[in-house]
Amino acid sequence: MDANANLLSIAPALLAEWLCDARQRSLDLIADLDDDQLLGPRLSIVNPPLWEIGHLAWFTEHWVLRHAGQQPPLQGDADALYDSSAVPNATRWDLPLPSPAETLEYLRQVHERVLDVLDRGPTLQERYFILLAIFHEDMHGEAFFYTRQTFGYPRPRLTVAARFQRAVEVDRHVKNVPPQSSATASLSGDAFLQGGTFLLGAAPDEPFVFDNEKWAHPVLLRPFAIARAAVTQAEFAAFVEDNGYRRPEWWSEAGWQWRQMAKAEQPLYWQRQGQGWLRRDFERWLPLEPHRPVIHVNWYEAEAYCRWAGRRLPSEAEWEAAAAGSPKHRYPWGDAPPDATRAQLDGYALGCCDVAELPEGDSACGCRQMIGNVWEWTADDFGPYPGFTPDPYRDYSQPAFATRKVLRGGAWPTRARLLRNTWRNFYKPDRRDVWAGFRTYEVRG
Numbered sequence: 001m002d003a004n005a006n007l008l009s010i011a012p013a014l015l016a017e018w019l020c021d022a023r024q025r026s027l028d029l030i031a032d033l034d035d036d037q038l039l040g041p042r043l044s045i046v047n048p049p050l051w052e053i054g055h056l057a058w059f060t061e062h063w064v065l066r067h068a069g070q071q072p073p074l075q076g077d078a079d080a081l082y083d084s085s086a087v088p089n090a091t092r093w094d095l096p097l098p099s100p101a102e103t104l105e106y107l108r109q110v111h112e113r114v115l116d117v118l119d120r121g122p123t124l125q126e127r128y129f130i131l132l133a134i135f136h137e138d139m140h141g142e143a144f145f146y147t148r149q150t151f152g153y154p155r156p157r158l159t160v161a162a163r164f165q166r167a168v169e170v171d172r173h174v175k176n177v178p179p180q181s182s183a184t185a186s187l188s189g190d191a192f193l194q195g196g197t198f199l200l201g202a203a204p205d206e207p208f209v210f211d212n213e214k215w216a217h218p219v220l221l222r223p224f225a226i227a228r229a230a231v232t233q234a235e236f237a238a239f240v241e242d243n244g245y246r247r248p249e250w251w252s253e254a255g256w257q258w259r260q261m262a263k264a265e266q267p268l269y270w271q272r273q274g275q276g277w278l279r280r281d282f283e284r285w286l287p288l289e290p291h292r293p294v295i296h297v298n299w300y301e302a303e304a305y306c307r308w309a310g311r312r313l314p315s316e317a318e319w320e321a322a323a324a325g326s327p328k329h330r331y332p333w334g335d336a337p338p339d340a341t342r343a344q345l346d347g348y349a350l351g352c353c354d355v356a357e358l359p360e361g362d363s364a365c366g367c368r369q370m371i372g373n374v375w376e377w378t379a380d381d382f383g384p385y386p387g388f389t390p391d392p393y394r395d396y397s398q399p400a401f402a403t404r405k406v407l408r409g410g411a412w413p414t415r416a417r418l419l420r421n422t423w424r425n426f427y428k429p430d431r432r433d434v435w436a437g438f439r440t441y442e443v444r445g
């Protein structure tokens, strides 16, 4: 069963608002790119932005209009161009892609038709697939951000950023929270959990969850300690300065193999300057921000740091238990949706904040920023929960099982509407281009 009656709690007007918001974000993220930049260099980890825009239209048309709405295709060749399951990544630069103007027109046509569906009153199935299309566009939006970082394109200009900044200020004023710039400290120490039986995964009363979160099932946890904050750039620099990348004892066999092959000596976007380091942030080189989380490190780098520090990565269950509390909540702070005083999300800030910021978002055990700021690698391989069956978008989770590691919590460009404590992201362990960092864990007792 993919759509359940709880979906009715999300009104068509809200779906229309999210649809338009997701679309505006996509358009913002490509608005300043010329035709060459819309193709970009061939890399296996990204898509040509022009292809990705057409793919957004195709995905929405495929599921909402054609699958749920039984409408005929708008364009005869769209499946051959944009079906991500059928068109290999390496060939996407060679396709006879329509021009940017034609691609945007296809995007517009699909968008108008979906808004028509919402206007006339969508079926439960149509609501489900519209929500899926919004979340799909949200995820590609995050990918557009890291594609721009990968290519060294300028930081994007987001049309609603100014409005958001004002809202943050008002929100902070109302809640009497100090402005962000005053928080410049790190946040050391651990939170402690007793362990015991924990229900890992989503509960069936959620309006929408992905197949890989289904369903909550008991797992036994030992007592443990987990860092209150993600590992910072300053902390990671200490590992680099201690010759961390040159000492095989800190690396697993697979990790050391990767390190040698990649000739990695420091995080991907770091460059030595004098006694310190610079970090590339989109098109600019900046000094390290010592109290912000280390970001763009892969699973192997996270694992090596943990071993050097006498720690390890938390399992998914440990991470989720530290975030969700007991009884479980939807977010670390409770069940209210994320806002700017609790989580660094939605892309507007164009980067991370210090790990000590946003204390209002703490989980019950005292962990900070478990939602937002930086994705956090966990120790676990991505796999199905007991009783897994794929949802209609079959190629979302299943093809990735066993070859990816799980990340939790979302990062600064992740859309707030997408996330909850049970949300599972998954990347190959050698990915350094994504918005990933980590926090550490220790067995106790």
Ligand SMILES: [Fe+2]
Pocket: 055, 059, 084, 136, 140
């Ligand atoms: Fe996609």
